[in-house]
Amino acid sequence: MGDQRHERELHTLKTIAETLNRSTDLKPMLQAVLEDLLSVTGLNTGWIFLSTGKNKFTCEADVRLPAALAQKDKEPMCKGTCWCLKKYWDRRLNQAVNIIECKRLEDAMHYKMGDTEGLTHHATVPLTAAGESFGILNVGSPGKESFSNDELTLLESVAFQIGTAIKRIQLYQDEQKRAENYLRLESLTRELWRHECADDLISAIVHRTGESFNWSLVGYFLKSTPNDVLHSIYKDGELRVVNEAYPAEAMHEINEAVQNGKPVALKNNAFPLHPKPSIIHAREVKVRDEHIGILFALQESFSKSDREILRAVADHMALAIEQSRVNEKRQELILSEERNRLARDLHDSVSQKLFSLSMTARGARNIPNVPNVLSDALQDIQQLSQEAMQEMRTLIWQLRPVGIEAGLMTSLKTYAIGLGLYPTCDVSGFKLLPRPIEEALFRIGQESLNNIHKHAGVSEVTLHLQITEQEACLTILDNGSGFNQEAVGDFTLGLRGMKERASLLGGTLSIVSKRKNGTKVQVRLPI
Incomplete structure (x- = not known):
């Protein structure tokens, strides 16, 4: 008798093993193995719950559910909780449990949801492998209220086989996803190098990353003082350029994710980009030793492959931005x-x-x-040629500001004197300015001085340069005739070009002018 039972158990385990080894698709595999298990054991009904966390579960397979549990597309199996799941989540379900009164069946009878077909109890077995839990296996038959120790031992062996197969499939799917992700990464990085402008590059990375990896939200923060600036986000299939500063309290979780190098749960929706609680993962983007920004993503969960991809994208992003800077400097040269x-x-x-x-x-x-007529004509020619030479010297200075190496304010003062102006200059703060910033300030100062020379009707001008650790601010002030800003707009007096120069370096340009009240031009560029 014992030999026959042992032979049946071996046959059951062999049948289950063959079924598990035939598939790499989780849901069909679980359905097939549950059908085989019931067939070889003679049990009537069974179902498998998989769980990824507390109060998170799905019914992945079922066989011959009673009508009361199968109604409305198996709604009773997809909602609510029961004793076996609570025990599982509380980590008190460590082995096969002999007969549990099923709360789902009790509710079905209490609320008269339909026929339970005589099923009142079931055995519950945790699905585990290598110390990792995946869910539970429930089996039962109408009228069966107890399982023998031998039956429970067999169910534990089957559950262990199922757990091992689940782990194998997860590893296979993870590796498959990893390979697919790296193919997408290769495509993404090829496109990155097509962009020469750093601003366009950032938008392209955010767009392609969100599009390629199907995360709920992808975005990028520019490192700035006092608050970091959200450059752009990709969400719901759409790229949105934001350029909005975020206070430190909204950056707590994202900074924690950067510092710990692993995903962090958003608490109480403190991060205002996502309407529901989620997980955020972030990677610092550094060019050499300079922290220039943070690339981040939001998702319900992040696999190891997802974390690897975000890190790889951030690394490629840093290289591409550094290359764009090199290209910009080359273009400047x-x-x-x-x-x-x-x-x-x-x-x-x-x-x-x-x-x-x-x-x-x-x-x-x-x-x-x-003759007097000819003498007057020659005098006009001489005067016009001298004026043309003066304008030519000014044009040559604009093309090649010789002496800017001696200092920005010194060069602007020399240029103003060359125009016949009387500048009063003031400098506060000291810091070696990067060449692009110095060049932009000089060009904007040049244009402002030209406008004063041509339109202000005065010769006195005040120049003030203030330099801090964060920015350089140049102010040019005159008490001349001024102009109507609404009437003039940005298309004359070189104002549009001045604003574009400031914007290209992430700065701002403000102009305040009124008729007969002079003009104040102020440009601020971040260092």
């Missing part, structure tokens, strides 16, 4: 060289010819007995 070439050509050709024209007109005026 090319542009500077072209300006120098134009300045040399103008000086060696046009300026010399204008000088010759002026001298020729002056010499012709000194010829004896020159």
Whole structure:
């Protein structure tokens, strides 16, 4: 008798093992193995709950559920809790349990939900493998109110086989997902190098990352003082450029995720980007030793593969941004060289010819007995050629501001004096400015001084340069005739170009002017 029972158990385990080894798709595998288990044991009904956390479960497989539990697309099996799940979540379900009165069946009878077909009890077995729990297996038959120790031992063996198979499939799916993610990453990184502008690059990374990996939300924070700035987010299939500063209290979880190097649960919706509680993972983006931003994603959960991908995207992002900076500097050098070439050509050709024209007109005026009409014409030619030379010297200075290395304010003062202005200069703070910032401040200052020279009707001008650890601020003030800002707009006086220069470096330009009350131009550039 014992030999026959042992033979049946071995047959059961063999049948289950063959079923488990045939599939790499979890749900069909669980359904098939449950059907085989009931078939070889003679039990009538069974179902499998998988759980990813407390109060989170799904009914992944079922066989011959009573009508009361199968109604409304098995709604009673998908909602609520029961004794076996509570024990499982509380970690008190460590082995097969002999007969549990089923709360779902009791509720079905109490609320008269339908026929329970004589099923009142079931055995419950946890699905585990290598110390990891995945859910529970429930089996029973109408009228059966107890299982023998041998039956429970067999169910534990089957449950262990199922748990091992679940773990195997999860590992397989994780590796498959990992391979797919790296293929998407390869496609994403190929596109990154097509963008030369850092701002466009950031938007492209956020867009493609969210599009490629199907996370609920992907975004990027620019490192800034005093508050970090949310550059852009990708959510619900749409990229949105935000450019909004976030206070420190809203950044707590994202900074914690960066510091710990692992996902963090959002608490009480403190992070205002997502309407419901979620998990946030974030990676710091660094160019050499400079912390320039944070790439982050929101999702219900992050696998090891997801964490690897976010880190890889952040690393590629840092390299691409560094490359874009190198490209920008190279373009600046090319542009500077072209300006120098134009300045040399103008000086060696046009300026010399204008000088010759002026001298020729002056010499012709000194010829004896020159008619008055001709003498007046020669005087006009001499005066116009001298004015043209002055304008040419100004143009050459604009193309090649020789002496800017001596200091920004010194160069602006020299330029103002060259225009016939009387500048009053003041500098507060000291810090070596990056070349792009110094160049932009000089060009904006140049344009402002030109406008004063041409339109203000005064010669006095005040220049103030304030430099802090965070920004450089240049203010140009005159007490001239001023202008109507609404009437003039940004398309004259070079105002549009000045604003674009400031914007390209993440700065701002403000202009305040009224008729007969002068003009104040102020540019702020972050360092």
